[in-house]
Amino acid sequence: MDLIYSLIAVIGTLVVSFIVSLFLPGIERKFIHARIQQRVGPPITSPGIMAPIKFFFKQTITPESPMPRLYNALPLISLIIIVILLLFLIPQMYFLGALASIIAIIGLLKVEEIMYMFMGSLSRSVLSVRMPFPDRAKGAAHPETPRSFFEDLSSLRAFRLIAFGSFPIYIALFVSVAMAGSIYLSDIIAYQQIHGPILFTVAGALGAIVFFIGYMILLNEYPFSILKGKPDVVEGPYLEYAAKYRAYVYMTRGFLMFTLATLFATLFLGIAPNILNPSFIITLIVALIFPMLMAVMSAFSPIFTYKQFYPTVAAVSIVGVLAIVAAFL
Amino acid sequence: MDDKKENRTVIEAEVPMGTVHPAALEPYRLRLFVEDEIVRDAEMTVGVNHRGVERIMEGLPVEKANSLTEKICGICSNIHIWNSCRVAETALGIELPERAMYIRVIMGELERLHSHLLYLAHGCEVLGHETFSMRLFYIRETVMDLLGMIGGNRVQYGSAVLGGVRPRCELDQMRIQKITEGMDLIEEKLTAFADRFVSDPMVMSRITGVGVTSAEDALRLACSGPTLRATGVKSDLRTGMFEYDPFEFDVITQEDGDVKSQLLMRVFENFEAVKIIRQAIRDLPDGPITNRSWEMKDVPITKSYIEAPRGTLYHSYALEDGRVRNSVIRTPSMANIGAMQYSAIGHHITDAQLCIVQCDPCFTCTDRAIQIIKI
Amino acid sequence: MSLKSYSRGRAVHVMLVYTGGCNGCDIEIVNCILSPKFDAEQYKVFLTWNPREADVLVVTGPVTKHNEQPLREIYKAIPEPKAVVAAGACALMGGVYKNCYGDIPSEEIAGPVDKIIPVDAKVPGCAVRPQDVVAGLVSALPLLLDAD
Numbered sequence: 001m002d003l004i005y006s007l008i009a010v011i012g013t014l015v016v017s018f019i020v021s022l023f024l025p026g027i028e029r030k031f032i033h034a035r036i037q038q039r040v041g042p043p044i045t046s047p048g049i050m051a052p053i054k055f056f057f058k059q060t061i062t063p064e065s066p067m068p069r070l071y072n073a074l075p076l077i078s079l080i081i082i083v084i085l086l087l088f089l090i091p092q093m094y095f096l097g098a099l100a101s102i103i104a105i106i107g108l109l110k111v112e113e114i115m116y117m118f119m120g121s122l123s124r125s126v127l128s129v130r131m132p133f134p135d136r137a138k139g140a141a142h143p144e145t146p147r148s149f150f151e152d153l154s155s156l157r158a159f160r161l162i163a164f165g166s167f168p169i170y171i172a173l174f175v176s177v178a179m180a181g182s183i184y185l186s187d188i189i190a191y192q193q194i195h196g197p198i199l200f201t202v203a204g205a206l207g208a209i210v211f212f213i214g215y216m217i218l219l220n221e222y223p224f225s226i227l228k229g230k231p232d233v234v235e236g237p238y239l240e241y242a243a244k245y246r247a248y249v250y251m252t253r254g255f256l257m258f259t260l261a262t263l264f265a266t267l268f269l270g271i272a273p274n275i276l277n278p279s280f281i282i283t284l285i286v287a288l289i290f291p292m293l294m295a296v297m298s299a300f301s302p303i304f305t306y307k308q309f310y311p312t313v314a315a316v317s318i319v320g321v322l323a324i325v326a327a328f329l
Numbered sequence: 330m331d332d333k334k335e336n337r338t339v340i341e342a343e344v345p346m347g348t349v350h351p352a353a354l355e356p357y358r359l360r361l362f363v364e365d366e367i368v369r370d371a372e373m374t375v376g377v378n379h380r381g382v383e384r385i386m387e388g389l390p391v392e393k394a395n396s397l398t399e400k401i402c403g404i405c406s407n408i409h410i411w412n413s414c415r416v417a418e419t420a421l422g423i424e425l426p427e428r429a430m431y432i433r434v435i436m437g438e439l440e441r442l443h444s445h446l447l448y449l450a451h452g453c454e455v456l457g458h459e460t461f462s463m464r465l466f467y468i469r470e471t472v473m474d475l476l477g478m479i480g481g482n483r484v485q486y487g488s489a490v491l492g493g494v495r496p497r498c499e500l501d502q503m504r505i506q507k508i509t510e511g512m513d514l515i516e517e518k519l520t521a522f523a524d525r526f527v528s529d530p531m532v533m534s535r536i537t538g539v540g541v542t543s544a545e546d547a548l549r550l551a552c553s554g555p556t557l558r559a560t561g562v563k564s565d566l567r568t569g570m571f572e573y574d575p576f577e578f579d580v581i582t583q584e585d586g587d588v589k590s591q592l593l594m595r596v597f598e599n600f601e602a603v604k605i606i607r608q609a610i611r612d613l614p615d616g617p618i619t620n621r622s623w624e625m626k627d628v629p630i631t632k633s634y635i636e637a638p639r640g641t642l643y644h645s646y647a648l649e650d651g652r653v654r655n656s657v658i659r660t661p662s663m664a665n666i667g668a669m670q671y672s673a674i675g676h677h678i679t680d681a682q683l684c685i686v687q688c689d690p691c692f693t694c695t696d697r698a699i700q701i702i703k704i
Numbered sequence: 705m706s707l708k709s710y711s712r713g714r715a716v717h718v719m720l721v722y723t724g725g726c727n728g729c730d731i732e733i734v735n736c737i738l739s740p741k742f743d744a745e746q747y748k749v750f751l752t753w754n755p756r757e758a759d760v761l762v763v764t765g766p767v768t769k770h771n772e773q774p775l776r777e778i779y780k781a782i783p784e785p786k787a788v789v790a791a792g793a794c795a796l797m798g799g800v801y802k803n804c805y806g807d808i809p810s811e812e813i814a815g816p817v818d819k820i821i822p823v824d825a826k827v828p829g830c831a832v833r834p835q836d837v838v839a840g841l842v843s844a845l846p847l848l849l850d851a852d
Contacts, residue, residue, distance in 0.1 A: 029745075033459075034745070036460055037459070037460050037463045037464075037740060038463070038464070038467065038740045039463070039740035039743040039745070039746070040743055040745075040746035041743075041745055041746060042745045042746060042748050042750070043714070043748065045714070046714050046715050046748045046750075047715070047750070050710075050711045050714035050715040050748075051715040051717075051750075053707065053711040054711040054712050054714070054715050054759075057708045057711065057712065058759075058783045058784065058785070059783040059784035059785075060783070061756075061783050063756075125754075125756075126755065126777050126778065126781045127347060127349060127350070127753075127754070127755075128344075128345065128346075128347065129345060130777070131345070131347035131348060131349065131774055131777065132773040132774060132777060133345075133347060133348060133358055133374075133770065133773075133774070134770075135345060135358070135360060135374075140372070141360070141362070141370060141372045142340060142343065142362055142370065142372075145340055145341075145342060145343040145362060146341075146342055146343070147342065147343045147344075147345060148342040148343065148344055150344070153344060153366070153678070156366070157366075222457065223531065225457075226679065229457060229679060230351045230352070230454075230457065230753065231351065231352045231454075231455045231456075231457060231679060231682045231683070232346070232352070232678050232679050232682050234350070234351060234753055234754060235753070235754050238754075239754055239756065240756060241756060241757075242756040242757070242783045243783055246756070246757060299459070299460050300458075300460060300529075300531075301457075301458070301531050302453075302456040302457040302458040302531055302532050302535050303456065303457030303535075303679065304531075304535075305535070305677050305679050305680060306366075306677060307534070307677070308531070308534050308535065347774065348770065348771060348774050349721055349722075349774055349778060350753075351753040353722075354722070354727065354730060354731070354734070355722060355727055355730070356722050356723065356724065356770075356771055356774075376770070377724065377768060377770040377771060378724045378725070378768060379768065379812060380724060380725075380766070380768065380801045380812060380813060381801070381812050382801075385800070385801065397800060400726050400799070400800045400830075401726060402726055402727060402728075403726040403727040403728020403729070403730070403731060403831060404727060404728070404731065406726075406728070447731065454738075459738075462738065463738060463739065463740050466735060466738055466739035466740070466741075467739060467740050467741060469739075470739065470741050482831075483732070483831070483833070484728040484731070484732060484831040485726075485728055485830065485831060691727070693724075693725065693726050693727045
């Protein structure tokens with residue numbers, strides 16, 4: 001009996017999460033961006049649900065890439081990693097021990113970031129070097145320089161982001177570890193059942209701000225979207241995805257938005273995603289509020305170059321360290 | 330540029346940005362030579378848009394050739410046809426009625442408004458700021474409606490003819506009322522936008538100190554128009570044009586020569602344009618708007634310089650038997666674009682794209698057959 | 705109405721290609737998609753700059769020599785089903801540049817768009833009006849909805 005309830009909880013949570021995450025891009029586009037930009041905006045289902053379905057019905061082409069099959073498999077791997085991340089957050093899976101701990105979550109997020117780098121180095125789009133143009137004519141400057149694709153540039157930027165862009169979210173994750181005194185999710189949730197949500201303490205409030213900035217960096221959303229900014233690299237690593245693989249890219253993004261917000265609810269509010277528990281409503285509400293706040297901030301920002309990126313990450317990391325120190329006091 | 334600089338810089342890779350690119354409103358080719366994402370050299374290729382307009386003009390009757398020059402560019406179309414008519418009028422000695430001169434100035438300044446607003450919207454889009462870009466497009470719609478009302482078409486309105494202005498562009502009471510309301514609306518919205526823009530620290534940090542051109546460099550590279558005035562040099566052809574004599578306006582300059590100066594330059598010029606249009610509406614003299622009593626004769630090559638929204642525009646042609654011979658058109662973007670290559674050096678690639686766009690390039694205007702004369 | 709044609713009608717991705725020309729049509733089309741007054745997104749038409757993501761290709765300008773190969777490459781890169789909309793007098797018949805150096809295709813201009821890639825919808829005007837561009841896009845949709 002217990003086993004059946006556990007199965008229903010796990011599978012039901014995954015399915016409901018997936019369905020809600022399909023609506024998130026549409027809500028972001030219609031209710032936030034369009035309101036701010038004083039226009040009507042698309043229907044809610046269009047960017048998140050109808051677009052991936054439409055992409056499933058397009059012709060599958062072979063992408064221009066040195067390893068097309070690996071390139072095509074990467075979005076699916078990305079999606080599976082996020083599903084596993086959500087799986088480890090569900091309480092019925094805490095019997096896995098060390099796999100349901102902060103270390104595992106950090107590891108999975110790191111793999112997620114490395115995906116961008118792989119995608120970038122494997123893509124060769126027609127929009128960059130392959131555009132036919134008589135560049136190396138007589139009198140051209142520097143004719144023997146090796147030419148680099150936009151996606152290689154994106155890959156380099158992804159590498160830099162892995163190096164310093166993930167500080168905020170990791171420091172924010174450790175705020176909850178510092179308060180609860182253990183890296184296991186079950187202990188963190190138990191601590192919050194006794195002492196109340198971490199969000200309502202000084203350390204928790206600071207940690208929430210740091211988490212939010214880290215959330216935006218991980219999703220490559222507008223001030224921090226140098227990886228796939230329109231003015232120079234067009235779309236970056238995703239340039240050669242077409243048809244159903246692009247549908248996976250779309251779905252991965254919505255699902256990642258949902259999963260990271262659920263992570264916040266688990267670590268800072270003590271509410272694990274569990275469809276059999278009425279507090280799942282709060283998880284859903286947090287999962288709706290986070291993308292909306294992110295959309296408001298991204299509608300009002302330009303793209304940051306390294307000149308603004310480094311100081312922002314440094315300042316946010318310092319706030320994060322202060323939060324950890326406050327947690328020990 | 331300098332041989333010394335060439336020996337010391339290392340170029341690792343070339344990033345070509347092609348004819349089709351989201352930041353490019355027209356097709357052009359930009360090759361950036363980078364070292365670890367910092368631009369060390371840049372090369373722009375124009376000439377993708379060459380359509381041979383001067384060649385088509387050869388041998389056409391004058392009226393037809395004038396209305397053809399309008400199709401050179403869709404953004405600064407009025408200034409081409411105005412200047413082309415001006416060449417023939419100067420050569421043949423045609424006397425313009427005063428009302429026609431005022432209406433031409435009004436159309437010219439309305440076009441300056443719409444061109445500068447488009448530049449600001451495009452600049453914001455290259456910065457990555459979609460919201461500001463959309464707000465500016467919305468403000469620009471007022472100007473487009475006014476242009477459509479006077480000229481008949483939102484783009485390429487063809488208001489100037491030889492001897493004055495087309496009869497359709499006559500301004501009656503209702504149109505004058507609409508123009509006045511439009512100007513008030515634009516002034517109010519643009520002031521609100523400018524305040525919001527300047528007080529935003531994220532945007533300001535992106536554009537301050539980026540793409541600096543010094544005044545000496547700008548003069549040496551033959552920049553003109555707002556690009557030159559943003560570096561601190563006070564030079565505006567409108568102070569010398571006879572059509573602008575009855576009007577009172579300031580010549581705006583900014584000091585730094587970076588992207589912030591270029592953007593603010595256009596915002597202030599918009600306010601000046603609103604001022605000029607208001608003066609023109611207030612003092613509009615009565616009388617005819619076209620002078621059809623002139624005679625055609627053969628004239629040698631005559632030149633005309635005019636202040637376009639981007640700088641100094643030059644037209645010249647000769648008339649033989651009522652037909653145009655040897656026409657030469659030289660647009661300001663030709664020199665401005667070349668100067669921007671140098672301003673992009675030393676910046677990050679994302680900033681380099683901003684540096685190229687800061688001079689308000691109009692590649693479709695620029696693609697003519699060029700002969701470089703060393704002086 | 706099957707799921708296939710329903711979903712294709714609810715999310716249309718449009719890509720713009722400028723191939724020479726005076727730029728008037730380009731500004732009007734950008735106006736039509738990025739300006740809050742016309743806002744094509746409310747009609748479920750999204751703007752994209754990646755041929756791999758696009759369904760409809762909107763081409764403006766008479767195709768000049770340097771732009772002919774890029775246009776062909778981009779057309780090849782779009783996955784089926786696709787539709788092409790040629791907007792503006794230059795894209796339809798060469799506009800005012802029709803008789804330069806003789807009839808087009810000539811040394812400078814490779815011809816109107818339908819000599820290079822097949823065209824499904826034609827939008828006239830010089831420059832096109834934003835309302836007409838939206839109408840042209842919508843008229844090209846039935847070709848996409850039921851194609852396999």
